[in-house]
Amino acid sequence: MQKTGILGGGQLGRMLLQQAANYPVETYIMENDPECPAAHLCHHFVLGDIRNYEDVYNFGKGLDAITIEIESVNVEALERLEAEGVKVYPQPSILRLIKNKILQKEFYKQHDIPTAEYVVVQHKKELEQYSAFLPAVNKIAEGGYDGRGVVIIKNERDLEKGFDAPGILEKLISVQKEISVIIAKSADGQTAFYPPVEMVFDPRLNLLNYQVCPADVPENTLWRIEAIALKVAKALKSPGLFAVELLVDTNQAVYVNETAPRVHNSGHHTIEANACSQYDMLWRILLGYPLGNTAVIKPSALVNLVGENNYNGEVQYLGLPETLAIDNTYVHLYGKKQTKPGRKMGHVTLTGDHTKDLIRKALLIKEQLRVIA
Amino acid sequence: MQKTGILGGGQLGRMLLQQAANYPVETYIMENDPECPAAHLCHHFVLGDIRNYEDVYNFGKGLDAITIEIESVNVEALERLEAEGVKVYPQPSILRLIKNKILQKEFYKQHDIPTAEYVVVQHKKELEQYSAFLPAVNKIAEGGYDGRGVVIIKNERDLEKGFDAPGILEKLISVQKEISVIIAKSADGQTAFYPPVEMVFDPRLNLLNYQVCPADVPENTLWRIEAIALKVAKALKSPGLFAVELLVDTNQAVYVNETAPRVHNSGHHTIEANACSQYDMLWRILLGYPLGNTAVIKPSALVNLVGENNYNGEVQYLGLPETLAIDNTYVHLYGKKQTKPGRKMGHVTLTGDHTKDLIRKALLIKEQLRVIA
Numbered sequence: 001m002q003k004t005g006i007l008g009g010g011q012l013g014r015m016l017l018q019q020a021a022n023y024p025v026e027t028y029i030m031e032n033d034p035e036c037p038a039a040h041l042c043h044h045f046v047l048g049d050i051r052n053y054e055d056v057y058n059f060g061k062g063l064d065a066i067t068i069e070i071e072s073v074n075v076e077a078l079e080r081l082e083a084e085g086v087k088v089y090p091q092p093s094i095l096r097l098i099k100n101k102i103l104q105k106e107f108y109k110q111h112d113i114p115t116a117e118y119v120v121v122q123h124k125k126e127l128e129q130y131s132a133f134l135p136a137v138n139k140i141a142e143g144g145y146d147g148r149g150v151v152i153i154k155n156e157r158d159l160e161k162g163f164d165a166p167g168i169l170e171k172l173i174s175v176q177k178e179i180s181v182i183i184a185k186s187a188d189g190q191t192a193f194y195p196p197v198e199m200v201f202d203p204r205l206n207l208l209n210y211q212v213c214p215a216d217v218p219e220n221t222l223w224r225i226e227a228i229a230l231k232v233a234k235a236l237k238s239p240g241l242f243a244v245e246l247l248v249d250t251n252q253a254v255y256v257n258e259t260a261p262r263v264h265n266s267g268h269h270t271i272e273a274n275a276c277s278q279y280d281m282l283w284r285i286l287l288g289y290p291l292g293n294t295a296v297i298k299p300s301a302l303v304n305l306v307g308e309n310n311y312n313g314e315v316q317y318l319g320l321p322e323t324l325a326i327d328n329t330y331v332h333l334y335g336k337k338q339t340k341p342g343r344k345m346g347h348v349t350l351t352g353d354h355t356k357d358l359i360r361k362a363l364l365i366k367e368q369l370r371v372i373a
Numbered sequence: 374m375q376k377t378g379i380l381g382g383g384q385l386g387r388m389l390l391q392q393a394a395n396y397p398v399e400t401y402i403m404e405n406d407p408e409c410p411a412a413h414l415c416h417h418f419v420l421g422d423i424r425n426y427e428d429v430y431n432f433g434k435g436l437d438a439i440t441i442e443i444e445s446v447n448v449e450a451l452e453r454l455e456a457e458g459v460k461v462y463p464q465p466s467i468l469r470l471i472k473n474k475i476l477q478k479e480f481y482k483q484h485d486i487p488t489a490e491y492v493v494v495q496h497k498k499e500l501e502q503y504s505a506f507l508p509a510v511n512k513i514a515e516g517g518y519d520g521r522g523v524v525i526i527k528n529e530r531d532l533e534k535g536f537d538a539p540g541i542l543e544k545l546i547s548v549q550k551e552i553s554v555i556i557a558k559s560a561d562g563q564t565a566f567y568p569p570v571e572m573v574f575d576p577r578l579n580l581l582n583y584q585v586c587p588a589d590v591p592e593n594t595l596w597r598i599e600a601i602a603l604k605v606a607k608a609l610k611s612p613g614l615f616a617v618e619l620l621v622d623t624n625q626a627v628y629v630n631e632t633a634p635r636v637h638n639s640g641h642h643t644i645e646a647n648a649c650s651q652y653d654m655l656w657r658i659l660l661g662y663p664l665g666n667t668a669v670i671k672p673s674a675l676v677n678l679v680g681e682n683n684y685n686g687e688v689q690y691l692g693l694p695e696t697l698a699i700d701n702t703y704v705h706l707y708g709k710k711q712t713k714p715g716r717k718m719g720h721v722t723l724t725g726d727h728t729k730d731l732i733r734k735a736l737l738i739k740e741q742l743r744v745i746a
Binding site: 014015017018021022023024027040041042043275284288289290292293295297298317320321324325327328330331332333335351 | 387388390391394395396397400413414415416648657661662663665666668670671690693694697698700701703704705706708724
């Protein structure tokens with residue numbers, strides 16, 4: 001049995017392990033919390049810091065293959081492991097590129113992949129010379145995650161909100177839709193795409209409201225999205241699974257926003273709604289099997305379950321039976337014992353024939369299924 | 374989180390645990406082999422003998438609920454646990470009834486559920502007085518499993534093959550089809566049925582060749598099957614998941630052959646082919662959630678992967694990449710390290726629109742995917 005390690009033991013690791021049990025693979029997880037969502041579903045749990053060189057190197061040196069479920073890992077250790085013959089998917093070079101927003105933007109530019117216009121800034125003071133570039137978004141080069149490390153600079157008065165750290169200043173796009181495309185790339189260079197997913201945000205809270213697949217975009221725009229996703233897939237020279245997040249502006253122009261080199265929240269629905277899930281797909285890549293079928297079985301909508309405001313402590317779920325009473329509704333709870341405001345605690349996927357109906361039900365579930373303490 | 378234990382750590386336990394990770398449940402497994410298929414996928418693995426009173430009682434006494442993945446468990450311990458307030462699904466009384474083929478047949482008779490005519494026999498010598506009852510099948514009352522404990526007595530010469538143990542002698546039915554219906558029953562008495570599955574046997578080897586769902590039976594026969602399954606569901610007073618195996622004879626008469634009080638091989642396909650899988654369904658029952666939707670998403674065929682003759686030892690799979698290259702093909706390997714002739718090592722489910730096409734592909738996979746050492 002191939003020995004495969006995953007750096008990170010959160011919900012993505014958990015769902016990878018649920019799928020791993022179908023294949024001949026011995027699984028290893030490293031995380032600094034022995035009660036993390038993935039800890040009890042692997043063959044071997046290793047307590048350690050995924051950002052620490054020694055920890056990652058020691059974890060990986062006896063393995064056949066290693067992957068990640070979060071980008072904030074020690075890339076140097078992965079580079080050494082790769083040099084020593086461990087299959088590291090995604091490859092450390094890609095991880096290094098994607099972890100740094102300056103390098104990531106340069107990568108798109110080099111490969112003629114459309115992305116919002118930007119300038120590189122080294123510190124806060126430097127922002128001042130770009131007042132003609134506003135409105136814009138300031139993103140720190142490294143360490144941002146889930147909305148952290150990103151700030152909108154609308155005008156000169158906002159400049160003081162900018163980060164005093166290396167990063168980029170990116171022209172603000174008049175976003176009409178946010179789209180995600182999951183791409184699979186095998187070691188022998190085969191690629192497969194999942195049908196685009198539309199991520200609908202709450203304009204007031206700036207939080208993901210729901211996701212829906214297939215995305216509701218004009219056919220011309222869909223072609224543009226697919227052509228760009230293909231370009232990204234070609235440019236990424238590494239085996240692995242990638243989530244390409246794209247923005248469609250009010251003129252139907254399409255830009256790559258960023259790429260995640262791993263299984264992704266925007267692909268959770270593939271467990272029930274696509275022939276081969278993103279988790280199954282990554283195992284196929286890691287184990288050297290042919291890529292799976294990405295076709296949609298049924299349209300789907302998905303809502304994240306996040307910890308409600310003002311609740312901290314041992315998690316309780318309200319409305320679970322009511323939600324499970326709705327046909328074709330798939331609840332995934334991540335097994336986190338403690339909730340806090342905004343923490344991702346689970347998700348619910350709905351499948352059906354009509355996206356409008358799915359969205360209505362998804363919003364109902366958002367109201368009725370509450371994560372409190 | 375509800376603490377739920379499973380007696381037995383084989384593939385059925387493994388697939389239950391893959392699904393458990395979606396729900397707020399703390400899982401416990403008891404099995405006498407620390408490397409059994411389910412051992413690494415639970416929160417707490419307990420080494421023990423599921424047939425031993427003390428082991429089962431000690432395992433269950435701190436739990437909220439307990440279920441089984443095999444019938445050969447210590448029922449007395451489960452009875453004590455039930456008396457002490459642990460939810461035992463299926464209830465021990467049902468387990469006691471089903472474990473004993475004499476009691477099981479009496480149960481069908483009491484409830485006017487059609488089953489093959491039979492007589493009770495206490496020992497081999499007694500068989501001789503039933504020569505007018507032949508051809509018949511002699512089944513031992515307790516301990517039979519997967520075809521063991523069953524022998525066909527065609528004529529008087531075969532009488533010596535009979536068991537010298539309590540059991541039944543059952544009139545041989547001229548079987549045209551073997552059908553299985555999975556039934557779910559919740560604690561509040563709700564029931565749900567899965568669409569009937571047809572099990573097709575190899576007449577030469579008397580081994581399951583493949584399963585297909587929906588079953589190919591005339592509509593009248595389907596109604597009879599469903600009416601009988603409903604009768605069984607009503608008669609079983611216990612919450613749980615049950616597999617009712619039925620025989621259709623050459624005159625389209627339908628008989629219950631036997632019932633298994635647990636998730637079942639004939640329900641593996643529900644993972645991909647039905648809205649709610651049998652594994653999901655049993656968790657819903659154990660955790661007190663509403664029953665799920667049993668509807669077929671797509672027709673399916675399923676083949677078991679068994680250890681090939683003449684191979685004993687560390688398992689190797691030949692033809693796995695070729696199988697995974699076929700669209701909508703789902704491989705489930707059970708993680709057993711050692712193969713031996715006839716051992717169930719995994720299964721493959723195929724989904725699609727046309728059962729004829731699915732059967733053709735299933736038989737191809739049976740040829741190309743080999744389990745050797």
